Amino acid sequence: MGSWMDIKTLRTFITVAKLKNFSAAARELHTVQPTVSRHVSELENELGVKLFQRTTHQVELTKAGEALLPEALNIIANDQRVKSLVGQTTEQGECQINIGYLATACSFFLPHLLSSFMASNPNIQTNLFEMTADEQYQALTEHKIDIAFSRRQPKLDGKQFMVEKIYFDRLMAILPLNHPLAERKTLTLSELRNERFILFRPNEWTEMYEHILLLCQENGFSPNINCHPDNMRHLVTSVSSGLGISIAPKCIKFIAQDNCVCVPIDEVNLVLPLYMYYKREGLAPQLSELVKACLNKAPDIQVMLQS
Structure with missing residues (x-):
């Protein structure tokens, strides 16, 4: 069994063959283009054939590449089947x-x-x-x-x-206990315009971040974002310490305990x-x-x- 049988390399080959583009394959595989190119080159060197015909905008399979593709798919499928079979049983038979x-x-x-x-x-x-x-x-x-x-x-x-x-969850205002709005049943987004906001980074939860930003803009302000927490517990600690307020899913109430409160916001209706x-x-x-x-x-x- 040669090194070309490496599952990761074969997966790279299949992805490039499917997308006909090295950059697109890198994105799908959560890696960088040089790694994709290296995997394909290693495979071509091992087999002694060219697998792709490179053009300006995309790549096409050569005859050798077309012959390899169904075999590679079979190897991947069998690998997954074996992992699944073995993974369902521990050494004790459980x-x-x-x-x-x-x-x-x-x-x-x-x-x-x-x-x-x-x-x-x-x-x-x-x-x-x-x-x-x-x-x-x-x-x-x-x-x-x-x-x-x-x-x-x-x-x-x-x-x-x-x-x-x-x-399904909904977004709520997350406020410290001593906040003037903490005892309200609901509030409006415009009531938060002068607050310091604690929000997750846009790349960590794009849908939620963009929804909050758009709603704030529709209500005539851009949020003053004070910090980006690493996780929900960090967010709760930051809010309860008085570093700002947040907008986050209601499920956060189960870890907030008595440190902060969740208040519905009239204009916010994103379902999560x-x-x-x-x-x-x-x-x-x-x-x-x-x-x-x-x-x-x-x-x-x-x-x-x-x-």
Whole structure:
């Protein structure tokens, strides 16, 4: 088995063949163009043939490349099948389920859901991995996790992964306890025009950031952004310390405790669903049971959030 059989290299080849562009392939693979070029060159050197005909704007498969493509797809598919087969069983013969999750979005329902599930399924070993959305995407596509609890993942192939909505959230004003508006039932966005804002960086949650900026502009002001927190706990600590106010999903209330309050904003109506992603095919019976348990619990989870 030569080095050309490296799965990562073959995946790069398949992506370039599909997109016919090195830059586009690099973006899809979350890497840089020189790495993509190096992988293709290594493959061509190993096989002693040219796999792509390079033109000004795109690349086309050569005859050799066309011959390799179905074989490469078969190798990748078999690799995934073997990983899936082995990953479902531990050395003790127990089923193993790996779950990626967003911490704050899942903290109020996942512990109870999993403890209840494991009590009914004692032979299942469940492993939890706190991950960002990008990390979940990578782990799912590389079959390192079986389920992801995540915000919208538009890059995940709908043919390969199932997606189920667990609950939907809404944006709220996050205020320190001693704030003049803290006891209000609702407030307007214009009442926050003179506040210092604590918002996630635009590249970390583009949809939410752009929505808040646009609404502020529609209400006649640009937010004075004081800092960008690293995560939800950092945001809560910053707000409760008096460094500013924030606009964030309501699920943050479960980690805010008594340090700050969540107040609805009249003009803000962006819906933020939390989804469960899992592979469409080859689902182990135990994994299927967990999926079913999550979907059965979804209405209760929604009620918990709204209370």
